Amino acid sequence: MSFATAPSVAAKSPGSxxxxxxxxxxxxxxxxxxxxxxxxAIWWAIKAAGDIPDNLLVSPLQxxxxxxxxxxxxxxxxxxxxxxTMLGIAAFISMAAGVPIGFAVGVNRYAAHALEGFLRFxxxxxxxxxLPLAIIWFGFSHTTTLVIVIYTLIVPIIxxxxxxxxxxxxxxxxxLRSLGAGRLRLILDxxxxxxxxxxxxGLRLGMGYGWRALIAAEMxxxxxxxxxxxxxxxxxxxxxxxxVGMIVIGCLYIVVDRLIIQPIENxxxxxxxLLQR
Amino acid sequence: MTAxxxxxxxxxxxxxxxxxxxxxxTDMVDLAIRAGEFVTLVGPSGCxxxxxxxxxxGFLRPTEGTIACDGKPVREPGRDRxxxxxxxAILPWRTVRRNISHGLEIARMPREKREKIVARLxxxxxxxxxxxxxxxxxxxxxxxxxxxxxxxxxDPDVILMxxxxxxxxxxxxxxxxxxxxxxxxxxxxTVFFITHSVDEAVFLGDRVLVMTRRPGKIKAVIEVPGRAxxxxxxxxxxxRGMQAIIEKVLRLVREExxxxxPAASDAQPAEAPT
Numbered sequence: 001m002s003f004a005t006a007p008s009v010a011a012k013s014p015g016s017x018x019x020x021x022x023x024x025x026x027x028x029x030x031x032x033x034x035x036x037x038x039x040x041a042i043w044w045a046i047k048a049a050g051d052i053p054d055n056l057l058v059s060p061l062q063x064x065x066x067x068x069x070x071x072x073x074x075x076x077x078x079x080x081x082x083x084x085t086m087l088g089i090a091a092f093i094s095m096a097a098g099v100p101i102g103f104a105v106g107v108n109r110y111a112a113h114a115l116e117g118f119l120r121f122x123x124x125x126x127x128x129x130x131l132p133l134a135i136i137w138f139g140f141s142h143t144t145t146l147v148i149v150i151y152t153l154i155v156p157i158i159x160x161x162x163x164x165x166x167x168x169x170x171x172x173x174x175x176l177r178s179l180g181a182g183r184l185r186l187i188l189d190x191x192x193x194x195x196x197x198x199x200x201x202g203l204r205l206g207m208g209y210g211w212r213a214l215i216a217a218e219m220x221x222x223x224x225x226x227x228x229x230x231x232x233x234x235x236x237x238x239x240x241x242x243x244v245g246m247i248v249i250g251c252l253y254i255v256v257d258r259l260i261i262q263p264i265e266n267x268x269x270x271x272x273x274l275l276q277r
Numbered sequence: 278m279t280a281x282x283x284x285x286x287x288x289x290x291x292x293x294x295x296x297x298x299x300x301x302x303t304d305m306v307d308l309a310i311r312a313g314e315f316v317t318l319v320g321p322s323g324c325x326x327x328x329x330x331x332x333x334x335g336f337l338r339p340t341e342g343t344i345a346c347d348g349k350p351v352r353e354p355g356r357d358r359x360x361x362x363x364x365x366a367i368l369p370w371r372t373v374r375r376n377i378s379h380g381l382e383i384a385r386m387p388r389e390k391r392e393k394i395v396a397r398l399x400x401x402x403x404x405x406x407x408x409x410x411x412x413x414x415x416x417x418x419x420x421x422x423x424x425x426x427x428x429x430x431x432d433p434d435v436i437l438m439x440x441x442x443x444x445x446x447x448x449x450x451x452x453x454x455x456x457x458x459x460x461x462x463x464x465x466x467t468v469f470f471i472t473h474s475v476d477e478a479v480f481l482g483d484r485v486l487v488m489t490r491r492p493g494k495i496k497a498v499i500e501v502p503g504r505a506x507x508x509x510x511x512x513x514x515x516x517r518g519m520q521a522i523i524e525k526v527l528r529l530v531r532e533e534x535x536x537x538x539p540a541a542s543d544a545q546p547a548e549a550p551t
Contacts, residue, residue, distance in 0.1 A: 171366030174336055175424075179380035179431050180356035189379070193370040272370040273413025 058240045063247070066240035075229075080248060082224040087214055087256070090146055091207060094153035098206075099199060101154075102161025103191065112162055119159050127152035127213035131220055145217040145225070152213040153206035157199065164198025165191055197269045204261050211253050226252075283435055283467045284310040284333060289342035290492075291328050302328040304492035306342070312434075315461055315468045317478035319526065320488030321533050326471045329493075330439050333469065334360050346435065356384065359433035363440040365420040367412050367427060374399070374408040376423050380431030398426040401460060418449035425457065429464065438470045442477070451510050454480060458508035475526045480513055485522075487529045497529050 047059045070076040127148040138144040218227025233241035286308040292299040303325035335354040344351045367376045381391040402422040442450045487497040
């Protein structure tokens with residue numbers, strides 16, 4: 001009996017899900033834009049009703065004009081690409097180092113126990129708190145910014161990789177060992193794919209924290225990037241640039257998350273049924 | 278060792294380290310499984326059944342005693358001893374086909390040969406049409422067929438099964454048991470099968486072993502006559518001889534469940550008193 005129902009349910013679900021999914025996506029698109037529209041409306045109303053001078057608050061239209069100006073002269077592209085490049089380099093280095101470290105800790109029960117408290121301690125010391133030391137050691141340089149961002153990114157990646165490795169059911173590895181699998185096989189076929197959902201979570205968290213740390217570091221280091229853009233604008237009282245910069249910072253993060261991290265999830269974790277949505 | 282003996286367990290005693298000191302799981306298990314034999318083991322929960330199976334699989338080192346496969350001592354897991362677990366230990370990130378061929382990939386078998394074997398097992402286990410599905414798209418019964426097919430595909434001499442059908446629904450279980458009997462007869466494997474269902478043990482086994490409560494040892498060995506017509510539940514239920522064997526085994530198992538457990542608790546095994 002259960003055999004007869006299992007295939008039909010499995011065969012039907014993809015079609016029906018995508019049909020409902022389309023409608024949801026359209027509705028979801030509107031829902032996502034609504035809060036932004038409300039925010040802009042409030043902003044505009046405050047500006048107009050309060051008769052606030054331009055050196056305290058600009059109108060959305062003035063901000064838009066500043067945005068067009070910055071884009072036309074290539075200023076925005078330069079600052080934004082500096083920030084994105086830094087984040088990309090930091091993410092690459094953090095993954096390359098953090099995943100193996102998380103693995104090494106995760107497969108060793110004693111190391112995992114020993115390091116859990118320490119990793120939480122590090123999570124408590126934000127990247128920004130390292131800035132004074134980093135500036136003394138590396139000066140006002142890209143190195144300082146990178147060190148801060150990598151530190152911020154790598155801790156959640158290590159932590160979540162470790163948790164992911166430990167959450168893999170024992171039976172997976174035992175079954176494979178009785179099929180003759182060696183250590184390398186176990187890592188490639190069991191531990192790496194098994195820990196991937198958690199690694200993606202770690203990367204996602206890390207990118208979020210890392211992006212914030214990056215902007216903050218750029219404000220102090222002043223060697224380019226969106227943080228530099230908005231902090232520099234403050235010195236000249238360019239409220240419009242500050243506000244445009246902030247909006248771009250938020251938008252770029254959404255783009256990074258949607259365009260890079262979600263596709264990874266959809267290709268792997270969602271397809272394997274390991275992700276509950 | 279007598280000729281034809283595939284697995285020999287002698288004087289196996291095992292202790293687990295716990296926070297409250299060592300706990301004895303088994304007490305002096307002696308056991309020999311002949312090549313091509315289907316041996317089932319029943320006993321109360323927590324009596325050390327799984328410990329014994331894990332030791333034969335090579336997942337744990339015996340505290341005392343020895344375990345040999347083909348006369349060679351077992352020290353680690355190996356391709357000669359396949360294992361099917363209760364909890365569907367197939368990999369969620371591999372399709373049905375790739376799960377089944379996993380052991381062959383590990384053995385570096387050429388692709389063509391591999392696909393032939395996998396195709397045959399998909400046919401034998403009734404998984405046709407599901408080759409490219411992921412495990413989460415399958416029912417529990419289907420997933421366990423994949424696990425069985427994966428183990429059979431690797432062609433081990435001995436197959437160890439730890440309550441493989443305990444987590445599937447009752448109807449599916451009957452079908453899977455009949456299919457397993459057929460598959461084993463067709464492939465002439467040596468099987469060691471753990472269960473807490475007496476019916477299942479007698480239905481599948483050439484020999485049924487009954488284990489005492491913890492620390493477990495072999496309490497009785499019951500031979501089950503072969504059935505020329507094959508094994509199916511309908512004729513099994515009508516066979517007086519078989520039902521008498523079930524009664525006998527049931528009595529032996531109940532004695533182990535102790536006076537505290539109600540007599541009619543076969544469906545829900547009582548915990549072994551410590």
